[in-house]
Amino acid sequence: MLKDVEGVLIDLDGTIFNGDELIPGAIQAISYIRSLNKKIMFLSNRGNYSREMCFEKLTRLGVEVLYEEIILSSTVTAMYLQEYYPKCSVWTLGDVGLKEELEGSGVKLASAPEEADFLVITLHENLSYYELNRAFQAVQHGARILATNSDKTFPNENGKSIDVAGMIGAIEAATGKRTELVFGKPSHFMVEAALRQLALNANQCMIIGDSLGSDIEMGKMHGMKTLLVLSGNTSRKQLEFILESNNPDYVCDSINEIINEKMEVQQ
Template identity: 40%
Template sequence: MSVAEHEAAILDLDGTVYLGDKLIPGAGETVQLLREEVGEVLFLTNKAIARRGDYSEKLRRLGIDVERSDVVNSGWVTAQYVSERFPSAAAFVVGEGPLLEEFREAGVTTVTETPGDIVVASMDRHFDYDTLETALRTLEDGAPFLATNPDRTCPTEKGAIPDAAGMIGAIEGVTGQTVDEVLGKPSATMVETALGEVGVDPGDCLMVGDRIETDIRMGDRAGMTTVLVLTGVTDREMIADVNVDPDYVLDSIADVEGLLVE
């Protein structure tokens, strides 16, 4: 199957479509071309420090026309999961305000200063010792330990910054308990949600991303056609160190145009 014969495309955001507040050159044109030549385009991000509406507003500000429903992020997916699986639990959330809002909107009780019934860990730029101690107290009796995403770093125009793996690792280190489930990429929950949004079979879908161990691993496991771009956290030397083989490796999302005319 040629790339142009696919019926939908799922695009990562940070390091793929933009870096910080700047579009990757050619990203806007590529999104438009994918919509014309392939079909629906869904934006899929592991970042939980903003909500879907925030990401859609940012994309519009950068010149890409999207609706909130065109974006799925790990915070929203995790909130829906907790609401369904642990409807009566109080979640101790290690995360920022937008993630807490996501949980509350999903009907989940949240706590931030006292132990809860479960721990949900995410990127938190205000993570401190008190947070770590409350997570320890929550997990002392074997409470479930969830996380929004496994990313070690997040790419920005100024370089990589620490992501959720730092918070997860700290909690695992003091509790001795390994995270039970991660809901963002490359999890089955994330891919099922994304494919449900675009409404196509995985074999008819492109997955374009910059992180080989999440974006490309997820697409590979699901049976999507995977496109690794080198504008974010992965370079060519790193590819050999990960047991994942992208279908295509491109310098930038702008080079997807060449795949569509093959």
């Protein structure tokens, strides 16, 4: 399965871990991929983490990883702003990781919401009314809306929790303005950033992830091989209802089955 593959893009939430629990066999699967001399990029829609935070989490969970092997939607948002709007100032609605990632990339943070050119929205697990209202003020005063990702839910120990779609919905509904760009998977921004870092073309890569709507769709659109794992967002039951054209190339219960190539080939 990995014979013609030079690089493997691996999702994190639901593929490597759920919340703070490592998916059994994930470490061994990554070691196996490395032993075949394939390049790896970890690609997550999490925009509320910085790469530093993500690196620490993976290391703490025992996953062998380099800082350079991580791309988050916060990373890609920062790259975009840095490239196209180097002089802009940004207000954020989201956990501190987004701010860290923006600042680390040299993006200027506004000192007050009224001064911001852009509002960047991400998951905010410490959301308060005060902060929601500050973000609302930014848009009221002219800030354009960007979002790291638009996931509706994320998996954790207790099932599914409300994700950034909730924060976006709050701001859009109250301001009547729309989000202009969403950077996370399945956007081309994530693919481009990953391929540039890997120095590979899409057809040399495979993507492994738990989400049909982001991981698999993105892989298929760009001509990558796709492997769906059923350890996160997608259940086997849901697979029955998808269109043939959206089928992943391979399906398995979790990433650890890559070692024995216990994949099901999809038609």
